[in-house]
Amino acid sequence: MxxxxxxxxxxxxxxxxxxxxxxxxxxxxxxxxxxxxxxxEEPVDISHNVTVVYSDSALVKAKMTAPEMRHYNVEKPYYEFQKGVTIILFDENGVETQRITSDYAIQKETEELTEFRRNVVITRADGSIIKTEELIHDQKANTFYNHVPIEAYFKDGRGNFMGSSFQADGNFENIEVQNSTGLYLFEDGQGPMFR
Incomplete structure (x- = not known):
């Protein structure tokens, strides 16, 4: 070389x-x-197969179950339920009044808001069912509302309705539906009424 x-x-x-x-x-x-x-990365605590009981003055008000709960310890802390959640609400006698299920939920501690998303179903004790893709619970005002279509099916024979959005009190007793359409029956059973 x-x-x-x-x-x-x-x-x-x-x-x-x-x-x-x-x-x-x-x-x-x-x-x-x-x-x-x-x-x-954000600090997160992950719990599996969670059951949380909410009580006031020794009376059980609600019970929440979820396959997974993530708690993010950040400036504005929040809980996230990526695998879905079920919340059962009880009256003062411990009788179930309604249950809420969804495929996803997030509870924002600072804002005191809980948002349920995807396949949200509210089942009342009387068998009535409300379905939507979004449900927001304002804990301070104890109200529920949403901004997407809603469908309701009543078991007591009152009829069914749909709407573009709604607002309700914490017990779903007074429901105000925007742009509602549906089939309603008169109380005396005389016939259907359309809105």
Missing amino acids: GLIGKNIFRFTLCVSISTTGLASCETDLKEVDRIAAIQA
Whole structure:
């Protein structure tokens, strides 16, 4: 091998070693970034197969069950139920008055709001069912409302209705539906009435 050949070989070897060194440094930097990203993630506590009982003056008011509950310990803390949730509400005698189920929910502690999303079903003790894709509970005002279509099916023979959105008190006794349409029956059973 001549002098030129040796110099080319040395240059190639140096370039190869430099490239390997840079790749190694790049890998190390990626690892540092990955670790930093893990540390920067929001702190979360995850609980499985959760049951929470809410009571007031030794009276059970509600019971919540969920396959998974995530509590995010951030500036504005919140609970997230990515795998769905069921909440059963009771009257002062411990009798179930209604239950709410959804495929997803988030409870915002600071805002005192709970949002139920995807396949939200409210089942009343009388068998009436309300279905929607969104339900928001304002804990301060103890009201429920939404901004998406709603369907209601009454078991007591009053009829069925649909609407573009609604608002209700905490017991779903007074429901105000916007742009409602449906079939309603007169109390004396004389016939249907459309709205």
